[in-house]
Amino acid sequence: MVRHFLCGVLLALGTVAHAQPPSQPTAAAILKARCLSCHGPEQAAAGVRFDKPLTAALAKKVLTAVAYDSTIKMPPSGKLAPNELAPLTAWARTTQPEKPHWAFSPLTPAPRGDNKELPNRISPPPGGGWGAGFVDHYLLAKLQAKGLHFSPEADRRTLIRRLSFDLTGLPPTPAEIAAFVSDKRPDAYEKLVDRLLASPGYGERWGRKWLDLVHYGDTHGYDKDKRRDNAWPYRDWVIGALNKDLPYSQFVQQQVAGDVLTPSDPSGIVATGFLVAGPWDFVGQAELREGTVDKEKTRALDRDDIVTNVMATFNSVTVHCARCHDHKFDPIPQKDYYRLQAVFSGIERGDRTYAEGEQPTPGSPSNGYHSAIEKTAEVEKWVQLSLPKPQPLDTLRLLPARPTDFADTPGFGFPVRFKIEVDGVVVDDQTTADFPNPGNAPYEIKLAGKVGRVVRITATKLWPRTGDFVFALAEVQLLSGGKNLGRTATVSARDSIQAGRWSTAFLNDGFDSRSGFGKLTYAALPHAPRTISLLNRGEVESPKEAVGPGALFGTVFPDTPDEGARRAALARWLTSKDNALTWRSIVNRVWQGHFGRGIVETLSDFGRNGAEPTHPELLDALALWFRDNGQSLKKLHRLIVTSRAYKQSVATNPKAELLDTDNHLLWRQNRRRLEAEEVRDSVLAVSGALDRRAGGPGFALFAFKDDHSPIYDHTDLAHITDPATFRRTVYRFTVRSVPNPLLDCLDCADPSINTPVRNTTLTALQSLALLNDPFLIDQSERFAKRLATLPKNQQVTEAFRLALGRSPRPTEHAQTLAFVQKNGLENLCRLLFNTSEFVFVD
Numbered sequence: 001m002v003r004h005f006l007c008g009v010l011l012a013l014g015t016v017a018h019a020q021p022p023s024q025p026t027a028a029a030i031l032k033a034r035c036l037s038c039h040g041p042e043q044a045a046a047g048v049r050f051d052k053p054l055t056a057a058l059a060k061k062v063l064t065a066v067a068y069d070s071t072i073k074m075p076p077s078g079k080l081a082p083n084e085l086a087p088l089t090a091w092a093r094t095t096q097p098e099k100p101h102w103a104f105s106p107l108t109p110a111p112r113g114d115n116k117e118l119p120n121r122i123s124p125p126p127g128g129g130w131g132a133g134f135v136d137h138y139l140l141a142k143l144q145a146k147g148l149h150f151s152p153e154a155d156r157r158t159l160i161r162r163l164s165f166d167l168t169g170l171p172p173t174p175a176e177i178a179a180f181v182s183d184k185r186p187d188a189y190e191k192l193v194d195r196l197l198a199s200p201g202y203g204e205r206w207g208r209k210w211l212d213l214v215h216y217g218d219t220h221g222y223d224k225d226k227r228r229d230n231a232w233p234y235r236d237w238v239i240g241a242l243n244k245d246l247p248y249s250q251f252v253q254q255q256v257a258g259d260v261l262t263p264s265d266p267s268g269i270v271a272t273g274f275l276v277a278g279p280w281d282f283v284g285q286a287e288l289r290e291g292t293v294d295k296e297k298t299r300a301l302d303r304d305d306i307v308t309n310v311m312a313t314f315n316s317v318t319v320h321c322a323r324c325h326d327h328k329f330d331p332i333p334q335k336d337y338y339r340l341q342a343v344f345s346g347i348e349r350g351d352r353t354y355a356e357g358e359q360p361t362p363g364s365p366s367n368g369y370h371s372a373i374e375k376t377a378e379v380e381k382w383v384q385l386s387l388p389k390p391q392p393l394d395t396l397r398l399l400p401a402r403p404t405d406f407a408d409t410p411g412f413g414f415p416v417r418f419k420i421e422v423d424g425v426v427v428d429d430q431t432t433a434d435f436p437n438p439g440n441a442p443y444e445i446k447l448a449g450k451v452g453r454v455v456r457i458t459a460t461k462l463w464p465r466t467g468d469f470v471f472a473l474a475e476v477q478l479l480s481g482g483k484n485l486g487r488t489a490t491v492s493a494r495d496s497i498q499a500g501r502w503s504t505a506f507l508n509d510g511f512d513s514r515s516g517f518g519k520l521t522y523a524a525l526p527h528a529p530r531t532i533s534l535l536n537r538g539e540v541e542s543p544k545e546a547v548g549p550g551a552l553f554g555t556v557f558p559d560t561p562d563e564g565a566r567r568a569a570l571a572r573w574l575t576s577k578d579n580a581l582t583w584r585s586i587v588n589r590v591w592q593g594h595f596g597r598g599i600v601e602t603l604s605d606f607g608r609n610g611a612e613p614t615h616p617e618l619l620d621a622l623a624l625w626f627r628d629n630g631q632s633l634k635k636l637h638r639l640i641v642t643s644r645a646y647k648q649s650v651a652t653n654p655k656a657e658l659l660d661t662d663n664h665l666l667w668r669q670n671r672r673r674l675e676a677e678e679v680r681d682s683v684l685a686v687s688g689a690l691d692r693r694a695g696g697p698g699f700a701l702f703a704f705k706d707d708h709s710p711i712y713d714h715t716d717l718a719h720i721t722d723p724a725t726f727r728r729t730v731y732r733f734t735v736r737s738v739p740n741p742l743l744d745c746l747d748c749a750d751p752s753i754n755t756p757v758r759n760t761t762l763t764a765l766q767s768l769a770l771l772n773d774p775f776l777i778d779q780s781e782r783f784a785k786r787l788a789t790l791p792k793n794q795q796v797t798e799a800f801r802l803a804l805g806r807s808p809r810p811t812e813h814a815q816t817l818a819f820v821q822k823n824g825l826e827n828l829c830r831l832l833f834n835t836s837e838f839v840f841v842d
Helices: 002-012 014-018 027-039 056-066 082-092 133-145 156-168 174-182 188-197 200-213 232-244 248-261 267-276 282-287 293-315 334-343 504-508 563-574 580-595 616-628 633-641 654-659 676-687 741-745 764-772 774-787 792-804 810-823 825-833
Strands: 347-354 381-399 417-422 425-430 443-461 475-480 490-493 518-526 532-535 543-547 703-705 711-713
Touching: 027 082, 056 082, 133 616, 156 174, 156 188, 156 200, 156 633, 174 792, 188 200, 188 633, 200 232, 200 580, 232 267, 248 267, 248 563, 267 293, 267 347, 267 518, 282 293, 293 334, 293 347, 293 563, 293 580, 334 532, 334 543, 334 563, 381 417, 381 504, 425 443, 443 475, 475 504, 490 504, 580 616, 580 633, 616 633, 676 741, 676 774, 676 825, 741 764, 764 774, 774 792, 774 825, 792 810, 792 825, 810 825
Parallel strands: none
Antiparallel strands: 347 518, 381 443, 381 475, 381 490, 417 425, 417 443, 532 543, 703 711
């Protein structure tokens, strides 16, 4: 193969070769001796081949590499001799005009492909009919060119199960299956699609995919994987925005600069949690001393995470590859990368308050601290916060309680007389006279940098309820340098009712007990933008010229000191009608969610190192349709799932299998295994234990111990089998450093990594987990109890209907009935949870 290729090179280089002196080797000889083993047709290292003329951009890279003038030095066996360099240079300069890469080209309008505009070369498939719109048109064009056609439509039970999982992540109930199967209306399928898209489960299912993509987690990650107890509002915002069908431009803009672009809509603050959804180096950010090189490196890496998250998510480009040098494959110079860093150079992470109307779910999840109840007022009660070490304190702030149960009682439980001590020294004494109840107003004491570790609030006269007396506070904050150190303190008290929304742990949990108020952890906070310099080879110690804010392709934004204006400019650039990357990216992601593979298989890399689109005309047609028709994600889903291509069966076809083994042309639908959350949620739904409450702080599937490095113990069975954790898995508290064993075994996304597509593995460990995990055993028992009220002869039938969406076949019924009589009903339930039919979707 190489010999034939070399002949072609010799012919192509005939003119150059004749021009060389006899003593000078030809370019063809040099290529054969020094280059073709790595860059020939058999092995195209780094995607570079020399079997055809080079583009201008590649020729430039080749010349700098062979001259040893770049970080890449070729050939690695040693620098070319001067008499070798000249002919190779002449050959490399015989370039062809560079064709713009498809992803960086404008969207190309194309015929819609309805019946009136079908090209004559496309004939209707067997059985007639074209399916839904232009989706089938573009797919059929390629299928029929290969002599192929769509597979038959799947049966109705398969379709409703496929749709239910794809759109909501939950199985259909037996009643829903029966209703759809018997529905003879011509638009029954479309009505089913609309019902599922209107379900709250839609946002929960596709919100989970978005959280994978942006590497959302409820802890910081790194070696000190601290909790983020207030990160969940962003998670709920995503789910809510999808359920509301927020136009995609607004969905993008809100996450990048919602607090700036829509100041009258305070939910924009919550949406910007996107920017800081990823891991955060607590040691580097909070403990390293200011002014050090390591501190600057930490900040640069944090900005890199933000830039990567934004550009990979919305534009499907690997812009972070330009941190140390110009991108080796895509038209992204290093300066463009640092312009993007400059956009985010004013962001710091920290707690940020959001007010009523911003909170994704009504009410505060906690009320605060509440003492034991007394019959008289003159009983001393105390509560104290102990910091890990003595620290300077600027302000002590007591937030009066206004519990959701007593919303008309501001100042609930605030002591009538009290004193405050820091390390045993009284800093505020209100024990000599009754203190006027502050209502909703916080009570502050200025400590002027006093160093202390233990702060105690002692009530000497309790607040009167109806016939008894209590001491209560919503929150205690210890402010130092703008940070609330109280969040790191250990809380103790003389006594506490420790019930419902009241607990010592709720005194410093970030919530002030008012309905409609809360905290968003580590959201973007505006600061004056730092100066960003282009870094030589990405090294903080080697800054070059300063750069202002901007985006790709040399786009420059006004170099304003207004941090928010920079983000707003980027948000508008991302959602411009001319930004083809944005529109291609999102329709490709939705397509992947319904077919298991994107039109471009590399969902977050549209560059030259990524995959080529299998149907480029369809990709652009979808992108244009979506962009110019309201940018409704729900309508995009509807367009795709009502196509004939989507409704195909998964049955194989020998001829098609031979011509297109990997089904790139979509001559059938693809079978898929349920994702980790879908498995857990389905088990809960089938057992009857699923709690559909939405939103709010994440539930824990672990025992937690706060420490220098916190401990998350997933072996704690009390949490695994607690009905309070039987909510949809998207609402769990996600730990970066210690994954949940069951979900991790089922290929759950790593929350420290942007995950556009999850791995799908089939391992013996998965079978063992589904059979023996304590959660599955507990749910099998609950499933059996759900069936126990039925007559014995109906239990097996109902078990099949609930778990698999069908009745057992006669032989199955006989076999499983015998199995139940020998092993018990709960073991049949375990068996059904382990069937391929339960875990896979056709």
